[in-house]
Amino acid sequence: xxxxxxxxxxxxxxxxxxxxxxxxxxxxxxxxxxxxxxxxxxxxxxxxxxxxxxxxxxxxxxxxxxxxxxxxxxxxxxxxxxxxxxxxxxxxxxxxxxxxxxxxxxxxxxxxxxxxxxxxxxxxxxxxxxxxxxxxxxxxxxxxxxxxxxxxxxxxxxxxxxxxxxxxxxxxxxxxxx
Amino acid sequence: xxxxxxxxxxxxxxxxxxxxxxxxxxxxxxxxxxxxxxxxxxxxxxxxxxxxxxxxxxxxxxxxxxxxxxxxxxxxxxxxxxxxxxxxxxxxxxxxxxxxxxxxxxxxxxxxxxxxxxxxxxxxxxxxxxxxxxxxxxxxxxxxxxxxxxxxxxxxxxxxxxxxxxxxxxxxxxxxxxxxxxxxxx
Numbered sequence: 001x002x003x004x005x006x007x008x009x010x011x012x013x014x015x016x017x018x019x020x021x022x023x024x025x026x027x028x029x030x031x032x033x034x035x036x037x038x039x040x041x042x043x044x045x046x047x048x049x050x051x052x053x054x055x056x057x058x059x060x061x062x063x064x065x066x067x068x069x070x071x072x073x074x075x076x077x078x079x080x081x082x083x084x085x086x087x088x089x090x091x092x093x094x095x096x097x098x099x100x101x102x103x104x105x106x107x108x109x110x111x112x113x114x115x116x117x118x119x120x121x122x123x124x125x126x127x128x129x130x131x132x133x134x135x136x137x138x139x140x141x142x143x144x145x146x147x148x149x150x151x152x153x154x155x156x157x158x159x160x161x162x163x164x165x166x167x168x169x170x171x172x173x174x175x176x177x178x
Numbered sequence: 179x180x181x182x183x184x185x186x187x188x189x190x191x192x193x194x195x196x197x198x199x200x201x202x203x204x205x206x207x208x209x210x211x212x213x214x215x216x217x218x219x220x221x222x223x224x225x226x227x228x229x230x231x232x233x234x235x236x237x238x239x240x241x242x243x244x245x246x247x248x249x250x251x252x253x254x255x256x257x258x259x260x261x262x263x264x265x266x267x268x269x270x271x272x273x274x275x276x277x278x279x280x281x282x283x284x285x286x287x288x289x290x291x292x293x294x295x296x297x298x299x300x301x302x303x304x305x306x307x308x309x310x311x312x313x314x315x316x317x318x319x320x321x322x323x324x325x326x327x328x329x330x331x332x333x334x335x336x337x338x339x340x341x342x343x344x345x346x347x348x349x350x351x352x353x354x355x356x357x358x359x360x361x362x363x364x
Contacts, residue, residue, distance in 0.1 A: 011362050012352050018220040018282065019326070021333060034221070034261055041257045043362070045217035050361035051283035051327055052216075053301070057308045058328040 014040070014047050201243040201252060207236055210256050212291050217257060221264045223282040231267060235260040281330035304361055311357045322350040 016022045017030045033040055211232065218228040238259055239246075246255055293301060315323060321340060325331045333351070337344040355362075 009352065009356070011355055011359060014362075015355055018223075020223060031221075031265065035265075038254045038257060041217055041261065042213070042364070044220040045213045046362045046364070048216040048220045048283045049213075049288065050304070050358065052285075052288045053304050053308050053361065054312070054323070054358065055281065055284050055328050057305065057312055058324050 010043065011047065014043050018044060018047050018051070201239065201246055203236065203240055203243070206239060206252060206256070210253055214256055214260055215287060218260055218264055219282045219285055219288070221261065222268060225285045225287055227267055228287065231260055231263045234263055281327070284330070308358065308361060314357060315354055319350045319354045322347055323354045326351055
């Protein structure tokens with residue numbers, strides 16, 4: 001800082017020194033002057049005490065306006081922050097409610113699906129049971145091949161191609177008897 | 179006789195000094211300790227070192243008070259001794275620089291000393307002035323002042339945080355200090 005700059009604004013350099021913002025060379029020059037300049041020493045003392053009062057007065061402002069100041073926005077913009085929060089809260093509640101309803105419907109669907117699966121399973125079981133041919137009945141009764149062919153097959157046999165060999169076996173057994 | 183004139187002068191002396199014309203240590207401490215502490219905080223920016231140097235200064239005063247000619251020279255003497263000791267400490271201990279407080283003026287020591295009635299009145303006036311000065315700052319200036327003086331951020335950090343050039347930050351700070359100038363003057 002030049003002598004002219006110091007004379008124009010003596011407090012600026014003192015502030016920079018107290019704040020630790022002076023470059024090293026300028027700091028050393030300042031401290032050399034402090035060795036013999038009582039007025040400069042008192043200026044340092046005054047700067048510290050004055051800044052203490054400023055810091056104490058800034059404290060309440062920090063909690064209310066700091067974010068707005070950071071972005072160089074007008075303080076009035078902070079009015080919309082609580083409004084935005086309420087809106088987001090309501091939107092979140094609606095989303096949660098919609099999700100809950102969707103999940104409930106899904107649960108019902110899943111229950112229906114479960115019932116359908118169980119019914120299908122039961123059908124398969126019945127067909128399996130139906131597949132259990134009463135062989136004794138086939139042996140004890142005399143049917144000729146035409147009568148046997150005329151017999152209406154049971155539900156399970158009708159749909160099960162693999163049971164044809166049993167039918168053939170019955171026919172063969174009857175043929176042997178005859 | 180006021181507190182600040184508290185020097186024993188039982189015998190008049192053409193030179194204004196006698197063997198019993200001794201500096202009252204307690205009175206000297208009451209008058210100068212606060213200002214001296216603030217000065218040392220500006221130099222050292224370390225509260226515990228400030229306390230050590232301050233104590234050492236008044237200890238030397240007790241030991242050398244006979245060499246002090248008069249009250250007018252006392253303040254200058256105290257500041258000189260305190261500064262010499264502070265610089266020795268500062269240049270010896272590199273750790274001082276590392277542990278310097280970011281915001282020396284927020285030290286609790288500044289607020290620890292009780293204020294005399296006169297000092298309390300002055301403090302109230304200064305507080306009122308500061309409130310008005312801060313209210314007169316633009317939002318941009320106030321943002322810089324708050325970050326530098328209250329939060330202790332460096333100017334470069336403030337420039338990054340506010341996303342403005344460093345020169346702009348310095349200009350805002352300097353113009354804000356000009357509004358606070360009466361606070362820093364005698």
